[in-house]
Amino acid sequence: MAELTLGVFPSLVGSMSLDFSFKLAEAAIAKGHKVNMWLSGNAVMMAKKGQKAFKDYSHLEKRMKELMSKGMEITVCEACAEARGYHKEDVPEGMKRASMDWYLAKTVKTDRLLHIGGE
């Protein structure tokens, strides 16, 4: 089984790329792969717990918790989060915060990296 690292930068609301990355992660975990996810830039919107689910907006907190319970490691960029007013106490349970070097370090051992940068 492989280790897959996803680096995701587009926002939760206003883009569907984050939805894509969670669905891909789900499919990878279902096949027995190890998945790591780095959320940076506007994707740190995931670092705010208690978001209300509306049908007009993407809502991924529940899916994220399910994936973390299955072993997916999710870390958000601390500086990107703080710059947007998402503080340590806002982070959903199980999610980690770190500086960008966490992501760079993950690239060393991961078998595949899918970096979803553009927005």
Next chain:
Amino acid sequence: MKLAVFLSDLRRTEDTYERLKAEKLGVILVENGIYHAVIKEGGKDSPVLSKAGATFYALTDDLETRGYTAANVNPKVKLVSYGDIVDLITNEYEKTAWL
């Protein structure tokens, strides 16, 4: 290099895409990239599909989200699921590029 390129837009990063080369190249059309598999602007296939030697894939979920079905898809393009994409990037290709 065995490279899986993800295209998620109808337009924007064509200049990079056109110049990329790989010994084995897979082009995975996701999000708005799926339009390359279904539209015929001016009656012609998308230029994306003219990339020599490439194998083309489109994500079924993103196709259906946008009102298209398998019947609309260019015969050059294979439809894939999320699970298929996982298999492609872990077994068939060694690097990925999300343009």
Next chain:
Amino acid sequence: MGAVKLLFVVQRPPYKSENPRLALTHALASQTAEIYMDEGDSVVPTVAFVGDGVLNAVKGQQAMKTYGVTSTESHIKGCLMTDVPIWVCKEDMERLGLKEDQIVSDAEDMGGADISTKFVSFAEIQKEMESVKHLLFF
């Protein structure tokens, strides 16, 4: 694993999108990534500007004056000062009418760097894509 090479490819112009800046700050983070890695492992990044992304490297940026934010130019210089190679695609410069003297090529005003910007063909960037372990397109 030893040294793992990464190529950051910046395709978009600066400021409207945060992504070009994030490419540079992530590349700079390679300097401190050891704290998360095993002994002997390291990441070796190169940043390549292609397509409209070459506009990130135009010198004389005044983002601090106009918006109070660090300019992309400063981040490029920061990369050069920490030995992160900066490559700019020659064909794209030519297409956009840019000359080498319009591009950030050193960090003299920030104390100097041991390396300078390299002006390269897309073919050279393609070759680097083949030699690195992972690609990060911004």
